[in-house]
Amino acid sequence: MDALQALAAQLGIADLRGRGFLSVLITFVTAGLFTWFFIPRLRAFAMQVGWADQPNERRLNKTPLPNAGGLAIYGGFLVSIIVAWALRPIAVDLVNIQVLAILLGATLLVLVGFIDDQYGLSPLSRLVVQTLAAVLLLVNDLRVDLNAIPFMPDLPALINQPLSTLVTILWVVGLTNAVNLLDGVDGVVGGVAFVASFVLLATAAQFPDRAAAVVLLAGLSGAALGYLRHNFNPSRIIMGDAGSTLFGYTLAAVSLLGTLKVSAGASLLVPLIVLALPLLDTTQVVIGRLARGIRNPLRHPDKTHIHHRVLARTASARRTAVILWLVALACGAAGMSLQGLRPEAIGGTVLAAALCLFFVAYRRIRAQNLEDAREGNA
Known part of the structure; x- marks a missing residue:
């Protein structure tokens, strides 16, 4: 036990049996199991x-595919936060209003995203709601x-003051849409969101005054992992806009939480690097569409996203997802290094995230093989 505790200390975990660590672990497991x-x-x-999403020329599914996965992700996330509140981990009470603001904004976007998934909404109406959700953070000093x-x-x-307000709205709305636009191949957004939230969780956990951010990120990463068990190709369900906007908004909002910001100076640079993949993807897509004379780049979907380009080269949704997971892990390691974390903590975080991804991918493939075998024997 002493050796295990010594290893945990190298990873920034002060006490494996302490209330703080156990609260985070329970939050993560609760979110994962509920969603799963x-x-x-x-x-x-x-x-x-x-x-359900019907098959078309832009989608990979050949049959109707349920698109309500975002509701399960939201449910797992919310249930885990309620459990965390009941456990009362250290320092969470100090920022309850800000945490509630994040949860309220996330709830709003999940609702609007789900309506859009089922009935369709105009890009302008979605943008207005996203902006209102960003303003909700601003009025609560995020x-x-x-x-x-x-x-x-x-x-x-x-x-x-006004410039910071504008940048905050651009950050929240931009990241919300960036994660949404990355959702095009089974397992990509679920895996990238898990890596980003898990890395930010591990980063925030290195500091004793960031309990609120740790709890939110534990719930978000656990819900992403539980969802991914059913979304790795061949997917049995997709998250839709409800899920992708939940991930994008919550990651953007938590990065503004005072207890997650890095010490004086680095501000959003660490989350910016950790979330580089969806941000770079959206940037290159928008620039490309504008260069082709498209005036409203968000209303003209195409196959120029990074996941489309990788899929075209690999001809495999599974390999595409794994490649982008590895890119996200590399971005996460770079962000943690910028924060000044010890190599042991960086390596342990990347290894733990990779093992979690391998586990859910293996379980999905195993379940599919068993299902195929049953159909073959029928």
Whole structure:
């Protein structure tokens, strides 16, 4: 036990039997198990009521595929946070209002995303709701502080305040849409969101004053992992806009939480690097569409996303997902290194995330093989 405790200390875990660590572990496991076991029931109901994406030239599915996975992710995330609140981990009470603001904004986007999945909404209406969700964070003092970004001169308050407000809205709305636009191949967004939230969780856990961020990220990463068990190719359910906007918004919002920001200076640089994949993907897609003379790049879907390009080269949704997971892990390691974490903590986090991804992918493949075998014997 002493050797295990010594190893945990190298990873930044002060006490394996301490209340803080056990609360985080229970939150993560609760989110994962709830999502894992709830999805089959949700899937059956979704098929009955017609909550499904129909096959078309842009989608990989050849039959109707339930698109209500975002509801299961949200359910697992919310249940785990309620459990965490009941356990009362250290320091969470200090930022309850900000945590509630994040949960309220996430709830709003899940609701609107689900309506969009089933009935379709205009891009403008979705953008308005996303902006309102970002404003909700601002009124609860969750914002980008430009004066905390390194290598930038200090701005007077009259300039810093409105400019910080604008940057905050762009950050939240931009990342929400970036994660949404990355959702095009089975397992990609689920895996990338898991890696990003798990890495940010491990980073925040290195510091005793970041309990609120740790709890939220534990719930989000656990829910992503539970969902991924059913989404690795061949997928049995997809998250839809409800799930992808939940991930994008929550990651953006938690990165603004005072207890997650890195010490004076680095501000959003660590989350920016950890979330580099969806941000770079959206940037290159928008620039490419504008270069082709498309005035509204968000209303003209195409196959120029990174996941489409990788899929075209690999001809395999599974390999595409794994490659992008590895890219996300590399970005996560770079972000942790920028934060100044010890190599042991970085290596342990990357290894743990990789093992979790391997486990759910293996279980999905195994389940599919058993299902194919039963059909073959029928």
